[in-house]
Amino acid sequence: MYSQIATLAFVGVEARAVEVQVRITPGNPAFHIVGLADKAVAESRERVRNALHSVGLGLPYKHLTVNLAPADLPKEGSHYDLAIVIGLLVAMGVISPEAVSGYAAIGELALDGSIRAVPGALPAAIGANALGKGLICPEPCGPEAAWAGENVDVLAAPHLLSLVNHFKGLLTLPRPKPSLERSDKPLPDLKDVRGQESAKRALEVAAAGGHNLLMVGPPGSGKSMLAARLPSILPPLTPEEMLEVSMVHSLAGELMGGKLCIDRPFRAPHHSASMAALVGGGSRPKPGEASLAHLGVLFLDELPEYQPNVLDALRQPLETGEIVVARANHRILYPARIQLIAAMNPCKCGGGPGMTCRRGPRCASEYQARVSGPMMDRVDLHIEVPAVTAADLVLPAATEGSREVRTRVIAARDRQRARLAAKGAKGVRTNAELTGQLLDEFAAPDAAGQTLLRQAAETMKLSARGYHRVLRVARTLADLDACDDVGRLHIAEALSYRGEALRERSVA
Ligand SMILES: Nc1ncnc2c1ncn2[C@@H]1O[C@H](COP(=O)(O)OP(=O)(O)OP(=O)(O)O)[C@@H](O)[C@H]1O
Ligand SMILES: [Mg+2]
Known part of the structure; x- marks a missing residue:
């Protein structure tokens, strides 16, 4: 008996597709997880065994192999539990393969079968969507995953039993609603x-x-x-x-x-x-x-x-x-x-x-x-x-x-x-990020500003970096004044924010 279900591995903020393959073969009873899994993933065996027990199911008395493919991508964290247990349930014939083929799953199992929150639900939902799939995730992560888009099918389950019942058509898990975090306490004021x-x-x-x-x-x-x-x-x-x-x-x-x-x-x-x-x-x-x-x-x-x-x-x-x-x-x-x-x-x-x-x-x-x-x-x-x-x-x-x-x-x-x-x-979003061509084009000062900058560069011995810094700040000063052109006053104020003068003064 063989099954497969998608899950995701996080590499930075990117969620990479991982396939959980489960095979149940006759032979000595054993349960192996392979595919460059770290300790948290290896320990998944015990959580899966107990969670299944809690919903009245036992692992078959056979040889169970779980492979996390691609085998050369390191798998870290506890969020593989849910995909592994779903893979087993499909291989055991409890859930039909068609029911889960359109989903990727992430979540950690507790020994009582409840599904615990894991980090990364939002990148996971975006990653699953890129694979053309929905996401099965823990209930507390649902509102976060729902932000991936209205067209992304998100199943947020509190417990393994509710997930099984959903796939058997005995219960319908509602689609979670996206919500916003707005801090209520007022910010300190200037x-x-x-x-x-x-x-x-x-x-x-x-x-x-x-x-x-x-x-x-x-x-x-x-x-x-x-x-x-x-x-x-x-x-x-x-x-x-x-x-x-x-x-x-x-x-x-x-x-x-x-x-x-x-x-x-x-x-x-x-x-x-x-x-x-x-x-x-x-x-x-x-x-x-x-x-x-x-x-x-x-x-x-x-x-x-x-x-x-x-x-x-x-x-x-x-x-x-x-x-x-x-x-x-x-x-x-x-x-x-x-x-x-x-x-x-x-x-x-x-x-x-x-x-x-x-x-x-x-x-x-x-x-x-x-x-x-x-x-x-x-x-x-x-x-x-x-x-x-x-x-x-x-x-x-x-x-x-x-x-x-x-x-x-x-x-x-x-x-x-x-x-x-x-x-x-x-x-590029702000003046602070302007470099090269963009900086030359946007922050070029008018004639008077140019003269002042040239004089200052000579007398203050501005480095190339220092010179560009003055231009960037001057551009912002002009923006605060709603001016299209960077003028002499903007250059003069920008020059006053240079660190060298400050350092010399405190050392002297
Ligand atoms: N300009 C100010 N107006 C009103 N209160 C001030 C002002 N400057 C300092 N204080 C008072 O002094 C306290 C100490 O200020 P703050 O902790 O910001 O100093 P700091 O410059 O960070 O000092 P340190 O170098 O020791 O960290 C503030 O909590 C505030 O009560
Ligand atoms: Mg301080």
């Missing part, structure tokens, strides 16, 4: 920040152009406070972006109740984070914080406190927007198009107001050297956040809050989107 006008402006520019931002300032100056307010001024995700973000969160098992992410991600991993936690990978590969921040913000507070090698691992994703995790025999790709927001004190001792560091300028230079030059080079906006004075704190709250700033940010992003769409540029 109104709470007194003074710090230039830092707020830089935050607005960063949000408008998707630029990386570094804030340097003494303890208590409000850096963490400002960063926490960035989500409140970021534009909402488009429906396609929601799906993209949710795919990654689904793989990490972070979609709460199977609801799609609607808010832009904001991830703030602690500085003790390991390489695997930040960029992904590990013994059972999972997306890291950088991928979970895809299309959103990765906030690294106390930047020099991160392990230097962990920080340097972010260099490649900051440039390419994706993370490649190399495994022994294959590569895994996770998306990581992130906006990096970092905060740090000028020196290890903090460097607060009225405080002179006893160790002198060496303290600052040593502390800052913990962040490599190439890493700093990837940050478009470097700003100083000075300590707030008591006079600032007693000021009445600013009249302008996050809502007004967000309106301007959205308008600036719309201009960028329209310009890129008119050009037919694919894969």
Whole structure:
């Protein structure tokens, strides 16, 4: 007796087709699973045996072989249980092969036959659809899988028994409804920040152009406070972006109740984070914080406190927007198009107001050297956040809050989107991602701006990267002003966000 059913293996966010083949032959009673299965898959035998027992079925007293094809693709995780048990049920003649031929299945079995949630239902449903099949998944994963499209047949079963009854026509499992995750708690508002006008402006520019931002300032100056307010001024995700973000969160098992992410991600991993936690990978590969921040913000507070090698691992994703995790025999790709927001004190001792560091300028230079030059080079906006004075704190709250700033940010992003769409540029969403030809074309300053930039490049000894950084930021400043052309003022402001001047000052 032979049967086969489709399931999926996750390689990054991609779901690859896997066929579960089951053969029951006369011979010594045995149950083998072959096909490069890891320990979780091998242990599936016991879960399958017990789950079948719980619905009143026993494994045949014969030789059972389960093959997961293709045999050279590693199979990791517990989500193969459901396909294996369905394959066995078909081979045992409990379910007809035609009933399941149009489906791929993922899910973990509990010993009592209930089907437990597994990560990756959304990419699995999209993958199954690409194979021209529907998806059988655990009930809690149903709302998530339903986002793959209205035409995708999703069967979300709570228990093995309900699945068997569905296929026998004794019960109909309802189609799950897609639902959205909307956080109810209000986001912290920019109104709470007194003074710090230039830092707020830089935050607005960063949000408008998707630029990386570094804030340097003494303890208590409000850096963490400002960063926490960035989500409140970021534009909402488009429906396609929601799906993209949710795919990654689904793989990490972070979609709460199977609801799609609607808010832009904001991830703030602690500085003790390991390489695997930040960029992904590990013994059972999972997306890291950088991928979970895809299309959103990765906030690294106390930047020099991160392990230097962990920080340097972010260099490649900051440039390419994706993370490649190399495994022994294959590569895994996770998306990581992130906006990096970092905060740090000028020196290890903090460097607060009225405080002179006893160790002198060496303290600052040593502390800052913990962040490599190439890493700093990837940050478009470097700003100083000075300590707030008591006079600032007693000021009445600013009249302008996050809502007004967000309106301007959205308008600036719309201009960028329209310009890129008119050009037919694919894969570029913000000014921060402009390179080469596109940057030359969109950010070319007018005559006065050109002159200023040329002078500045000579006197400030701008590197090629620094030069392009100024152009990108100037383009965003022009977008915030609703200007088609990049003018002298935009170049001048963009030049003020250069890091070199800042570093020289703190070292001197
Ligand atoms: N501009 C400000 N307006 C209102 N409150 C402020 C401001 N700056 C700082 N505060 C107050 O100071 C507290 C500390 O700020 P925050 O934690 O953001 O400082 P920080 O710059 O991140 O310091 P550290 O370098 O020690 O991490 C805030 O929780 C807030 O109560
Ligand atoms: Mg802080």
